[in-house]
Amino acid sequence: MPHTQCPMPNAQLPMTKIMPQFNVKMLTFYGVSIAFVAVLFKIVTAYGETNLKAPPAIAGHYRFEPKSLPECLKSDVLVLTIEQSGVYLSGNLRSGSREGREKTAEEKPSLFGKWETQGLNLSGAVPNLAGCSDSTATGQNSSVKMRGIVEQESLKGKISLTDKAAATDFTAEREAAVQPQKQQH
């Protein structure tokens, strides 16, 4: 073991040595470190609070106005569930009542997208909608693309069922959360 300036720890030391004994070099190093980190944290948080903007919190359940929806989506009570991790969004489109949805399992997200300056972009399959999943000859799930903006509790935008189909306007209202995302212990 190389030469040490401080005594090395020894399991045989008596309990009377429990009080720490700092030397000047260590105290200086300790003090400078703490001061540096405190100042750094102050600067970083000041900069972050002033200059950094995180995307709005949009996670939740959005109930669609069924009349405005195209083709197979029209006949259902349709709810878009959005899970949010910052700008990264995922979710799925599901039908059925809220009670029924809450009793069943969390679905694997089938829609993925991002929050961009103008609003959200989501696209992917809709495996849970029976009419839509049978809509093609191959039996594959239809894909959905949607773009929208969130205005208070409303999500407004355009939705298209396949790549070629024309986009249709939609409006969806956010359902009041039973369990808020922030769990209050």
Add this chain to the structure above:
Amino acid sequence: MFACERMALLVRLLCLLPSIELVSIFFDRQFCRLYCRVLSIRKNPKAKNAMPIPILVLLEVLIVIALSRLVGLGFRSIKQPQVIGEIVAGIMLGPSLLGLVAPDLATALFPAEAVPFLNVLSEVGLIFFMFLVGLELNPKYLKSNLDIAILTSHVSILVPFSLGSLLALLLYPIVSNNSVSFTAFALFLGAAMSITAFPVLARIITEHNLQNTKLGTLALTCAAVDDVTAWCLLAVAIAVTRTNSMLGALPTIIASLIYIGFMLTVVRWFLQRLSKHYNRTGRLTQLVLSGIYMGVVASALITELIGIHLIFGAFLLGAAMPKNAGLTRELAEKTEDFVLIFLLPIFFAYSGLRTQIGLLNSPELWLLCAAVLGVAIVGKYVGTYVAARVCGIGNRAASALGWLMNTRGLTELIVLNIGLSLGVISPLLFTMLVIMALVTTFMTSPLLEWTYPKRLIRLDISEINSEDSELEYSQMGENSEENANKLPTYRILVPVANPSTQKGLLQLAVALAQPAAGMGGDDLQSAAVHPLSLIELNDDYAFESTPAEADRIIQERRSKLSELIDSLELSEARKFVHPIIRVTNDVARETAQIAQIDRADLILVGWHRPTFSSNRLGGRVGQILSNAKVDVAIFVDRGRERLNNLLVPYAANIHDDLGLELALRLLVNSEERRLTVLRVAGDGEAGNELSYEFQRVMDQLPVEVRSRIETPIVEAAEPIQAVVAASANADLTIAGTSREWGIERQTLGQYTDELAVQCHSSLLIARCYVKVRSHLASVLPQS
């Protein structure tokens, strides 16, 4: 129904219960029915045959416990903490694996309706686990060089905390949202980066037998200081998150400090009375235990009311408990089994359900994950290393300390779950941090081994415990030629499972090692017998695996071994008997490693009947035979006091040659001994010739020794029966693991131990591994 049967098969595969094959046929229909009922919840929650939620939760718990044990054991077998395996098992049950490969099964088994029940169970488990962590936090760990430990530990928090705050500048706009203030986000991320898991670290230290080394004691002190500091930091982070400002958190922080003061004064005074009561009664009654458990829950509720978190109250009560050895042990033992086996895996499963590795679905996100991992590792390592170096710790020890302090494990998982519940970290960041926690814990053991190999750990142990001369030659340094000459020339490692029944084994080892007067081996240093007592810790998180408790068990075992050594008749022999006591989780592998590191010439192991096999050389002995890269001899003791008449059945193979060499050692070491080298010839065949090597050795032996050797040839159709008959006149029969004597090297088949059963004398079975090693060199006169 066919689909149901397939899914039922999947359920069974998932459970992977060891006995599943036996019951699978019987339970096929039941599983099928069970799965269909589970599935029916998903399809129609109000269906009449839908499984009631309590039954579903019990089914979930069953699967969780089985899988967590299985994966935990798998991780133990690759020398990783079991807890990491259990965390991985939880992740496997979540959307990251089960949800990916069998989404229907995953959603059927873990419907949203049942998850809150898992949450409640996991919270209860967490509260009592934190109580155990606090209980384990013994001021004994703070006894060594607290100044170095405080400085190192705090700098090892400050550096990753600072880097975490800087990383927050990058991550906040990407993975957070505007309902979380930047300050709370940065504080939480910094805290998550700074964590060191004291409980996991303590187990790693115990497993590496570092608890009494300089490095181990320093690491334990650092981790204990780190633990307390990190919980305080986390409490501040939670308070700030809940109020979204530093100023707003001030009342919570003040209330917390007052409560800590109350716990460490008033409550501690009361608990000391309880400790005295325990000393009087000597047992923990159910009434007292219920009082303590009520205290745990009440304290948890108070800290929740204050505005930090439930876990702090439980931890505080555990930390405030007086560290009365008996009380602590009984309390921990009564509490830990249910918490660690039943409740904690549920917490891991609950965390696993929230971990979605699938969210990392682009190279850009994996890069961010790598950045999180890099900052965590570099921050902790550099912080610890620099601080330790400033304190004058050596380069290698500082580096090892840096890797040790990177252990985040379970503590990190607790912190992350709190962060996710509070919404301060998003599911994506949660997943990245879970990966970071797993990787940093996973890498600790191999990096520690790389930085601080076992050879150096043992040097450290021998420096601290100089009167324990188990490896006194290690102190001399291994590269010095001069010192190498002082090393014992012949070393025998004797694994001793139960010191009270192994006197015969140790006596044989001493007889084999005993220097021969007048034969060039009269220097006591020329031989060493190491009784090896390995303490197997089966459960990673059990209280007995804590360094302090492991130390107590080691001392207990040491005194038993000392009694055994003192009971040896030859007082001179005690001088070269040096016990080795170690903690391990794999006795056979550790025995083989110690034999290799110590350059043992022979492992002498006692025979025992394995529990689950009729093969006498199976079980632990079989494992040692498979693992050891040195010669092994297995002793079947028939309780003969004397070892004067030796019999060696000889069939001219390397194992018999080893047996012969061992017999010659015994012969040379005592003038009273006689040796019969028995060769067996089939009807009308010539007997086995003695090998050239044997003839050469015989030529080297003094006439007086040669005169005590007989080499008869007997004719017999069954060689074993001839040996059995000859053994009636012997005190010890020494046989190689050869087919002729019914004993094969890897002990295959039921005939292998025929000799062991029928032999009239004690039996020594020799298995040769190293063909070039001579067991006679140290007892023969140098020509």
